Every structure is written in C-alpha cells, then in structure tokens.
Amino acid sequence: xxxxxxxxxxxxxxxxxxxxxxxxxxxxDFTVYExxxxxxxxxxxxxxxxxxxxxxxxxYQFTFAPNPGWTRLYSPGAEIRAYLDRVADAxxxxxxxxxxxxxxxxxxxxxxxxVAVAGPGGAAxxxxxxxxxxxxxxxxxxxxxxxxxxxxxxxxxxxSARWDHSADPRGRRVAxxxxxxxxxxxxxxxxxxAGRLLLFQRTAQWILPTPNRRYGRLTRAAHRALPRLDRLxxxxxxxxxxxxxxxALVRDGWQxxxxxxxxxxxxxxxxxxxxxRRLTPPDEPMCKRLIxxxxxxxxxxxxxxxxxxxxxxxxxxxxxxxxDGTLHEADVLVLATGFDAHAYVRPxxxxxxxxxxxxxxxADGPRAYRTVALPGFPNFxxxxxxxxxxxxxxxxxxxxxxxxxxxxxxxxxRAGLVKTAAPTAEATDRFNDxxxxxxxxxxxxxxxxxxxxxxxxxxxxxxxTPRAHARMLREPxxxxxxxx
Ligand code: NAP
Numbered sequence: 001x002x003x004x005x006x007x008x009x010x011x012x013x014x015x016x017x018x019x020x021x022x023x024x025x026x027x028x029d030f031t032v033y034e035x036x037x038x039x040x041x042x043x044x045x046x047x048x049x050x051x052x053x054x055x056x057x058x059x060y061q062f063t064f065a066p067n068p069g070w071t072r073l074y075s076p077g078a079e080i081r082a083y084l085d086r087v088a089d090a091x092x093x094x095x096x097x098x099x100x101x102x103x104x105x106x107x108x109x110x111x112x113x114x115v116a117v118a119g120p121g122g123a124a125x126x127x128x129x130x131x132x133x134x135x136x137x138x139x140x141x142x143x144x145x146x147x148x149x150x151x152x153x154x155x156x157x158x159x160s161a162r163w164d165h166s167a168d169p170r171g172r173r174v175a176x177x178x179x180x181x182x183x184x185x186x187x188x189x190x191x192x193x194a195g196r197l198l199l200f201q202r203t204a205q206w207i208l209p210t211p212n213r214r215y216g217r218l219t220r221a222a223h224r225a226l227p228r229l230d231r232l233x234x235x236x237x238x239x240x241x242x243x244x245x246x247x248a249l250v251r252d253g254w255q256x257x258x259x260x261x262x263x264x265x266x267x268x269x270x271x272x273x274x275x276x277r278r279l280t281p282p283d284e285p286m287c288k289r290l291i292x293x294x295x296x297x298x299x300x301x302x303x304x305x306x307x308x309x310x311x312x313x314x315x316x317x318x319x320x321x322x323x324d325g326t327l328h329e330a331d332v333l334v335l336a337t338g339f340d341a342h343a344y345v346r347p348x349x350x351x352x353x354x355x356x357x358x359x360x361x362x363a364d365g366p367r368a369y370r371t372v373a374l375p376g377f378p379n380f381x382x383x384x385x386x387x388x389x390x391x392x393x394x395x396x397x398x399x400x401x402x403x404x405x406x407x408x409x410x411x412x413x414r415a416g417l418v419k420t421a422a423p424t425a426e427a428t429d430r431f432n433d434x435x436x437x438x439x440x441x442x443x444x445x446x447x448x449x450x451x452x453x454x455x456x457x458x459x460x461x462x463x464x465t466p467r468a469h470a471r472m473l474r475e476p477x478x479x480x481x482x483x484x
Pocket of ligand 1: 147177178
C-alpha cells in the first residue's frame, strides 16, 4: 500500500513523542501542525514563577531520550521545555513541524483524512493523510473565573498560563486567585519577593511534602558516564509512583492511609491554629489532584502573606472585595483558576465518513475506545484522550504507551494489512461500561469538586493502575476493530 501519510496535531510533549516514534520506525511522510510559534505545549505556555513538574525528572523523560543533565529531583519548567526542544532537534523533527498552523477541521472522505489548516500567516491550506493523530493536550484552554468587575481591575491581570512578564511582582501587592497546583507554586515562589501576597482560597487543598533535592555535578557526571543509572532511576520512580500513589488513587489500602498521614502531618506544621483550620481541606486527601510542595506552608505563614478565605464578591479597580465587605488592594492580579479540561481535541471539528462529528459523538461527554480511538472515526487516534491515566503520573510515560500503540496500526497499514481501522461501537461500550463500574471505587468520587469530574459527575480519568493501561495498549485487540 506504500508509505502512509500521517498528520499530527500539536507539537507538545505527546506530539513530539509520536513524531520520534514514526521517525524511528522509518516513516518519513508526516507533518506536525502546531498553532503556536514553538514546540513544548504546556511547557511553552506556562512560564509562571515557581513552575516545577511534580513528577520526578528521571521519570518525566522519554525512555528513548534519557537526560543525565537534570539539575533537580523535580525539574523546573524551563528545563523541561529546553529538553523537549533538544529532543525535537536530535530526532530531526523540525523539518516535519509547521509552526503557526492551526488545524481547524478534518473530514474523512473516500478513505482519507482531509485536513483544513489555518496558517501560517493566516492563509488557509489543506492537507490529506491516511492517519490523523491528535496531540492537543488536556490542560490547554485557560479557565477564567466569572467574577463581577474583573475587567475593571486597574493593574495587570492575567491567567497563570499567560504570565505577563512585564508585570514585575517585586515589592508590589500581588493577589493570587486559586490554590490548585499552580496557585500553590506561584504563592511559594512569590512569597518574599512580592511586597505583599494575598492568596484567595476558595477550597483548601492537601499538600504532600516533596523536598526538591538538587543534583550536584558529580551525580550528573555519573549519570552521563553510566546510562544504566538513568534507566535505574526511571524504573525506580516508575515503581514507586505506581506502587504507592497510583494505587492509593484507585483502591483503598495502606497506600491511601500512608498518604493521608503524610499530608495531615504536613498540615500540622502550620503553627497558628486559626490559619491551620482555614487551610484544612473539607475533603479526603487526593479527591482533588494531590498537590506536591515543599515550601507552601512556610510561605503562607510569613507576615507578608495573607490567606483570604472570605469568598470573592467582586473586583474593582483597586483590588478584590470579599463577601465580608473588605477591599483587598492589589497592584497585580493573577488568576490561577485552572483549565477547561474537557475540551479535548476541540474546538477543532472532526467529521467521520458518515457525517458524524466529534461533537455528536461526545454529546454526553468525551468517551474513547481504550483512551486512544473512536468508533466511526477510521484511522483517527488520540494522545491523552478521554480517561487517560493523568492523575499524578508521568504523562510522558502514558504518551509513549499510546504512541507505540498508534504506531502499531500505522505499521499494519504500511504492511498492507489494513487500509482503515476503527474500533467497533460494541467494544467501545464494553470498555466504557467497565470504566463506569470501576470509577466509583476511586478516591476522586469521594465528594469534592475538581476538574477531573465530567458532566455526569464521574471523573474522566483512568480507574485502574497506569500499568494496566500500558498492558492494555501493548497489543491491539483486533476483534475490537472494523477494518478495510
Ligand atoms: P486547578 O487545579 O483547577 O485549580 C484551580 C483553582 O482555582 C482552585 O483552587 C479553584 O478553587 C480556584 N478557582 C477557580 N475558580 C474560582 C473562582 N471563581 N473563585 C475563586 N477560586 C476559584 O488549576 P491549576 O492549579 O492550574 O492546576 C490544574 C492542573 O494542572 C493540576 O491539577 C495538574 O494536573 C496540572 N499542574 C501540574 C503541575 C505539575 O507540577 N505537574 C503544576 C501545575 C499544574 P476550587 O478548588 O474551590 O474549585
């Protein structure tokens, strides 16, 4: 059948991963469309002070691109972005990436994907491919809070993923709204730099203490000289996170109790009983995504940091007014209010051969076949699709497993075994029924609001261990597919 042509949407971590796997398999006919001006996805968009990955660096890297040069146990965002750029260069991906090009739609007609692209430079172009692979990320579209008067704020006001580096926080009054992973990292980084820091907390969060050890020159040299050390490091953190944290999320047991004890003991470090009470979450540890931080409780106990727990009523030019009538004056307003995690591939429109769109298929919420494919959409595959195991695990490891699976189908096409493949509706329903039965056993349904939850109140997450996900994708279940 000849060499298949592949279009990948997005040059973030998972799009790059797919590109490298294609190259290593000897496939050359592919294009990665990236709407931004550079690669790196979330690590390009997020540049806020204190940005650090809370998955250990040794495990947050591609198995095919070990990096002995990590400077810390948990990498700063800029280091990860530089690493992804190096991966793109080292594997010759740049010649395949079109920057400033947004895929706006794709339609499957006469056995191929017809892809509409806006840009670069605003011009509309078209492409055709045998396979369409979306690598559009999960936490991509900033969610702005609906707070009355927000537009009237006199100073700089921006979302955490659109950091305004011209707004110097030094010595100024900075208000941070939100206490998710992002708000906690910003608060920890800006405490002591800002003249006064005001943290607006709607719901307190549990915090796992995670000291961020520096890797010295000797450690880096040892890892450079002995690649096996790096592989060992990868396996160790993979084992540790899978055996403890990932288990704790999906099953009751000693792992859950251990993490519960660690976060409660961490909270006990807060000396002032009133502040401790206000920082005590109303829900179970890990119901919301567990936050990892070493310095947050130290930061909020500083004299120049205030945790405001009275609900926000409105914003006025001088600052934020809370329900108790207090005006909290501020010079800079940071919205660490999270993302629309349920958009997935959209706003891009994807239309199958029978005219059904992704919007139609997902009218009741995003669903997939085994996190990667969709019935009625032949040769359409997703990286980080619905129900991927994204809670506190290395998304790089997940992307690798999914990309390897997708590559399996592309290889089948190259070998002339299939022209198109789409999972059957029955197999997809079976998979989703099993998911829905397992989801209530997870900690995410123990009674809290979080970005994990879909419209039906169930989390859009993987209810088993990440290992089970990798195992499921090792070989395709051919009987689950309709092929031509
Ligand atoms: P998030 O977890 O969704 O947190 C948003 C925060 O904003 C919450 O505290 C929320 O309060 C608050 N909020 C939203 N609307 C509000 C309003 N109208 N008024 C007051 N408060 C409001 O978002 P995030 O912190 O950006 O993190 C999102 C995800 O990104 C994380 O869960 C994680 O997966 C990822 N992340 C990862 C890292 C890492 O190190 N790997 C770092 C940063 C982010 P409620 O809790 O009351 O809703």
